[in-house]
Amino acid sequence: MRRREFLWLGVAAAGIAAAGVLSWRAFTAERLRARSKTQLGSVPVGSTVFESRFGPMEYAVAGDGPPCLMVHGTGGGFDQGLFFAAPLIAAGWRIIAPSRFGYLRSAFPENPSSENQADAFVDLLDELGIDSIPIIGGSAGALSAMQFAIRHPDRCSALVCIVPVAHVPDRPAPLPPNAVARAIIEYGLRSDALFWLGLMTAEDAMIRSLLATDPALVHAASPEEQARVRSILWDIQPVSLRADGLMNDAALAGDPAPMVLELIAAPTLAASLEDDLFETAAAARHIAASVPDAELVIYPAGGHVWVGRNTDLFGRIHRFLSAR
Numbered sequence: 001m002r003r004r005e006f007l008w009l010g011v012a013a014a015g016i017a018a019a020g021v022l023s024w025r026a027f028t029a030e031r032l033r034a035r036s037k038t039q040l041g042s043v044p045v046g047s048t049v050f051e052s053r054f055g056p057m058e059y060a061v062a063g064d065g066p067p068c069l070m071v072h073g074t075g076g077g078f079d080q081g082l083f084f085a086a087p088l089i090a091a092g093w094r095i096i097a098p099s100r101f102g103y104l105r106s107a108f109p110e111n112p113s114s115e116n117q118a119d120a121f122v123d124l125l126d127e128l129g130i131d132s133i134p135i136i137g138g139s140a141g142a143l144s145a146m147q148f149a150i151r152h153p154d155r156c157s158a159l160v161c162i163v164p165v166a167h168v169p170d171r172p173a174p175l176p177p178n179a180v181a182r183a184i185i186e187y188g189l190r191s192d193a194l195f196w197l198g199l200m201t202a203e204d205a206m207i208r209s210l211l212a213t214d215p216a217l218v219h220a221a222s223p224e225e226q227a228r229v230r231s232i233l234w235d236i237q238p239v240s241l242r243a244d245g246l247m248n249d250a251a252l253a254g255d256p257a258p259m260v261l262e263l264i265a266a267p268t269l270a271a272s273l274e275d276d277l278f279e280t281a282a283a284a285r286h287i288a289a290s291v292p293d294a295e296l297v298i299y300p301a302g303g304h305v306w307v308g309r310n311t312d313l314f315g316r317i318h319r320f321l322s323a324r
Contacts, residue, residue, distance in 0.1 A: 047078050054116060060097050073142075077103040121144070132156065139278075150261075158324045207229065218307055269317065269320045273309070
């Protein structure tokens with residue numbers, strides 16, 4: 001089963017779960033929790049908005065030390081970027097985490113391509129007065145991170161691709177969605193209530209489909225790792241504030257376009273896991289084989305959200321970036 005199919009099935013699980021009769025009060029409490037994580041009233045917590053060439057762009061900064069740009073994956077925003085990069089913040093990095101097009105308070109321009117997202121990162125660096133920076137892209141965020149390295153080599157000092165949902169030569173294109181799947185992804189992703197019902201009644205199914213990870217891995221993990229994975233899933237809420245970005249990622253990452261990876265001059269690290277249900281290990285290997293002198297890390301197990309590998313993975317990333 002391919003990446004786009006997993007996303008559609010996850011949204012379908014949320015729609016099917018809507019048939020259940022659950023407490024509206026509980027949903028209201030969860031909606032308040034989700035919104036309070038990213039907002040105080042109408043102002044997102046700890047984030048700033050500036051005017052890029054594509055319209056408003058949101059970002060947050062955390063930590064002290066050398067700067068590093070952390071690009072979130074599908075279902076994220078600046079909050080997911082900071083969450084992913086927490087080990088790097090603890091290790092002494094200043095993490096800059098933007099919300100990509102269509103997520104939270106960032107604009108959704110007419111052409112929300114990976115190339116334009118990469119150009120928006122340049123506007124962010126100009127806003128912050130940063131000449132050059134290492135960039136980390138997770139999952140669908142790896143696409144714009146790679147374009148940043150290709151299009152702006154003078155601004156990119158290093159590139160890290162974590163579970164990249166990127167092009168692999170000779171991989172068959174996924175089948176287009178049927179009418180039911182199109183309706184679910186169009187309307188289900190805009191409903192906080194439907195998404196919450198899916199979380200409440202089919203969490204394992206959503207871990208498998210949206211996070212492309214075997215739920216058994218999560219159940220067997222440490223309490224800390226279980227909490228980390230559940231945070232990634234549950235903090236997609238409020239999904240209505242991320243719907244445009246989610247649908248754009250489904251299009252860009254569902255059938256990713258090839259890139260001229262040989263043009264990447266920055267030191268590069270690609271990391272994935274063999275059992276990632278989005279099959280990103282093949283993409284990581286392709287990146288490592290195509291970018292001159294790139295490094296490759298492949299774990300045997302851990303799924304798309306690298307269950308049980310967080311400490312080791314970000315330890316490797318810290319050492320890789322520190323050596324540049």
